[in-house]
Amino acid sequence: MSANMDRSLVEWLGATSLFDGVEDMHLWDLSGIAMVVSCKRRANIFSTGDPGNGFYLVKEGRVKVFMLSPDGKEQILHVIGPGESFGEVAVFAGQSFPAHAVALENSRLVFLPRDDFVALVSANPALALNLLAALSQRLRQFTNMIDALSLKEVPGRLAAHLLYLNDKQASGDNLSLELSKTQLASLLGTIPETLSRILSKLQRAGFIAIDGSDIVITDRQRLVSLAEFGKF
Amino acid sequence: MSANMDRSLVEWLGATSLFDGVEDMHLWDLSGIAMVVSCKRRANIFSTGDPGNGFYLVKEGRVKVFMLSPDGKEQILHVIGPGESFGEVAVFAGQSFPAHAVALENSRLVFLPRDDFVALVSANPALALNLLAALSQRLRQFTNMIDALSLKEVPGRLAAHLLYLNDKQASGDNLSLELSKTQLASLLGTIPETLSRILSKLQRAGFIAIDGSDIVITDRQRLVSLAEFGKF
DNA sequence: CGATCAGTTGACAATACTCAAATACTGTGG
DNA sequence: CCACAGTATTTGAGTATTGTCAACTGATCG
Numbered sequence: 001m002s003a004n005m006d007r008s009l010v011e012w013l014g015a016t017s018l019f020d021g022v023e024d025m026h027l028w029d030l031s032g033i034a035m036v037v038s039c040k041r042r043a044n045i046f047s048t049g050d051p052g053n054g055f056y057l058v059k060e061g062r063v064k065v066f067m068l069s070p071d072g073k074e075q076i077l078h079v080i081g082p083g084e085s086f087g088e089v090a091v092f093a094g095q096s097f098p099a100h101a102v103a104l105e106n107s108r109l110v111f112l113p114r115d116d117f118v119a120l121v122s123a124n125p126a127l128a129l130n131l132l133a134a135l136s137q138r139l140r141q142f143t144n145m146i147d148a149l150s151l152k153e154v155p156g157r158l159a160a161h162l163l164y165l166n167d168k169q170a171s172g173d174n175l176s177l178e179l180s181k182t183q184l185a186s187l188l189g190t191i192p193e194t195l196s197r198i199l200s201k202l203q204r205a206g207f208i209a210i211d212g213s214d215i216v217i218t219d220r221q222r223l224v225s226l227a228e229f230g231k232f
Numbered sequence: 233m234s235a236n237m238d239r240s241l242v243e244w245l246g247a248t249s250l251f252d253g254v255e256d257m258h259l260w261d262l263s264g265i266a267m268v269v270s271c272k273r274r275a276n277i278f279s280t281g282d283p284g285n286g287f288y289l290v291k292e293g294r295v296k297v298f299m300l301s302p303d304g305k306e307q308i309l310h311v312i313g314p315g316e317s318f319g320e321v322a323v324f325a326g327q328s329f330p331a332h333a334v335a336l337e338n339s340r341l342v343f344l345p346r347d348d349f350v351a352l353v354s355a356n357p358a359l360a361l362n363l364l365a366a367l368s369q370r371l372r373q374f375t376n377m378i379d380a381l382s383l384k385e386v387p388g389r390l391a392a393h394l395l396y397l398n399d400k401q402a403s404g405d406n407l408s409l410e411l412s413k414t415q416l417a418s419l420l421g422t423i424p425e426t427l428s429r430i431l432s433k434l435q436r437a438g439f440i441a442i443d444g445s446d447i448v449i450t451d452r453q454r455l456v457s458l459a460e461f462g463k464f
Numbered sequence: 465c466g467a468t469c470a471g472t473t474g475a476c477a478a479t480a481c482t483c484a485a486a487t488a489c490t491g492t493g494g
Numbered sequence: 495c496c497a498c499a500g501t502a503t504t505t506g507a508g509t510a511t512t513g514t515c516a517a518c519t520g521a522t523c524g
Binding site for chain 2: 088099143149229
């Protein structure tokens with residue numbers, strides 16, 4: 001982990017949604033305080049309660065942010081991919097991280113130390129507005145997650161997620177789960193057994209066709225109505 | 233609803249957590265764009281999808297922010313009391329409100345219009361940092377809510393909530409639910425029948441004593457362990 | 465090739481929801 | 495101040511969804 005000043009990093013920072021539109025001058029400032037970190041698949045990045053001395057951007061790879069219950073069950077809060085950030089909450093709210101973060105793949109992260117970063121934000125309102133937008137966006141996602149968890153049964157949550165992936169991937173009626181089914185279960189707030197059963201059920205009922213991690217939507221209309229109403 | 237410039241409003245704004253520590257000069261700016269709105273109990277403040285032309289602070293009264301499922305079940309996201317704010321997400325993230333807001337009591341709100349407010353924030357990094365802290369705080373609460381909804385059963389969520397209220401109210405072993413039991417059920421992601429049964433069960437098991445909306449914690453230790461482990 | 469891990473399936477248990485009905489409470493108009 | 499209407503709360507009985515436990519298959523990786 002070492003401070004960094006090269007041009008490619010500056011360009012990369014400017015391409016992230018967090019720093020989109022930030023002036024070059026400030027991007028250079030950012031790159032001046034950034035440290036690039038490598039971490040291996042399954043490596044722990046931080047744990048609940050760890051002091052939040054800074055936050056991260058994902059340069060390459062993927063990271064999962066999750067909560068653990070005392071008996072070891074996990075609930076994934078989100079999966080962070082290239083260009084996205086995580087851990088900002090600890091920087092602005094309090095001291096400690098409210099969740100755990102682990103690399104899903106061998107990854108390269110950009111770490112931004114708290115104090116230096118706050119100093120930059122204080123001096124640059126545009127940066128602050130970008131951050132406000134990013135946090136608001138995340139809040140919106142969490143709102144939807146709470147909605148789904150409390151108002152919909154697992155089939156409804158799964159249907160909504162499949163449609164989300166399909167939309168994001170924009171490849172006709174096909175989509176890829178992007179996660180192991182075990183991890184997907186955790187993201188949907190359920191367990192692998194239940195997910196497995198519901199996937200088969202959706203296939204038998206003609207909503208989808210399953211081939212490993214690849215899914216084809218065979219009855220979009222009914223899948224949409226399942227996602228919306230949460231019931232068959 | 234009319235723009236406002238009086239000293240009492242400035243002082244009040246400076247006492248909210250959102251604008252705590254903001255310089256007087258900027259508080260005057262804020263009060264210059266603020267509109268005070270009255271609304272009656274049960275009045276709708278905004279609905280999902282409404283354009284987010286600004287956000288609100290609660291001056292007097294209380295407001296609930298909630299999601300509705302297609303078949304009318306509600307999940308309360310939070311209850312906003314005096315000095316707290318809601319609706320900021322729409323201001324910074326997108327255009328529209330992601331949830332519904334309704335007054336729980338006759339209330340007086342302070343409305344801050346989006347464009348004027350964003351202009352003020354752009355010119356004042358300290359304001360931006362306060363907002364970042366507030367949004368981060370809310371994100372942290374939502375994190376806990378997602379955790380509770382997905383990892384704990386209703387008794388665990390209820391126990392955690394009772395301890396939260398007890399801590400907040402700081403009156404020995406006593407606490408008040410602050411909401412009707414129906415509303416509390418919605419906040420905990422369940423239904424009134426289930427809540428009622430679990431409250432009686434906790435009373436029979438000696439955890440608490442119930443008198444309408446007033447609760448006495450009679451076995452804190454077991455209540456804490458229920459809140460932590462989510463199981464009896 | 466053995467070991468570990470992901471995924472699937474079955475039998476079962478448990479938690480929480482639905483529906484229904486009885487009771488208590490609140491606020492309003494007479 | 496009382497009666498009434500509309501809510502809120504509680505309780506019961508039945509059902510449904512999902513979680514638990516266990517066994518088995520198949521893939522992946524040293």
